[in-house]
Amino acid sequence: MKIMPCPLNGPRNISEFSCFGEVADMPEPTTADDAAWAEHVWYANNTAGVVREWWCHVPTSYWFIAERNTVTDEILRTYPASEVYNQRVEFAPKDGTA
């Protein structure tokens, strides 16, 4: 069994986890056009090499980030999402649409 080191629960069987795809920064919500949103929501880079991915430990519903080499399938590092996302994002309404 492949082992995933969970930042909350420690090393666990990979079957306890779900992968939710690469970590991609959200486009600027006030200025992004439809094409930029479509790119963000629907397209994956499918990088061969080291990627950052969202993973979830299902028994605890704990979401975190893993750095994984997609060529060798090695898990290099896992850490809480708060290491990357540590600021609140405000969604200011566009002028005239509030």
Add this chain to the structure above:
Amino acid sequence: MATGAPQPTDHLRRSFVYRELLSAGAHFEGEGGAAIATHFGDPAGEEAAARRLGLADLSPLARVGFKGAGTAEWLAKQKVAVPPESNQAVTQDGGALAARLAPGEVLILGAIPGGALAGEDDLPARLAAAWAKAPIPPKTPRGFPVPRADTHAWFLLTGADSPAMFAKVCGVDLRPAKFAPGCIAQTSIARLNGTVIRDDKGRLPAYHLLADSASAAYLWGCLRDAMTEFGGAPIGLQAVRALVNST
């Protein structure tokens, strides 16, 4: 069974596995608005089984969770000893157990009624009432209550062979040397998501097991099956009490 003996169907609130308990020959007592299995016809035999490998259904007992920013701080203000680390549990003065499932999530398991530590402090009920009474909006974040009595079945596995039995249904090493008292594993048990908390009773390993209530009958069957080779047996509250009160 004599007419007039307490039955699970006397109450609106029933254990998720009451049919399994009935077919195992359980005798019941009323506890907290539900019937809980007292014994299965052989109290002395169950006390011996509890030391070897016993499975008790504690689902009718009180439990509650709190979650969100400020949870640990608010609970500390309510005089709950909150473990400093995630996946650690601490026994409270009144016999209840506070289990920290995440930095911002704590599960409170009520005391075993009639157990040595059980005092007048009904911790789950006291906390739920205190939370409801606090002003809205709160002056400081205090999290939100997570009802656990209906979402999770609550089993207790006791005895020297319980770690060996767990090895058959759970990938995490729960042997006493690897999994100290007060440790918590949130993991897969018999392919169900569940929480295992080591809480030794009478110097013997014992584990609380909480898992999805809708799958409780399945889990009960899996555990009974896994226990067979060790001669494990279902035990009632009487045997659990005897174990809790022995030293």
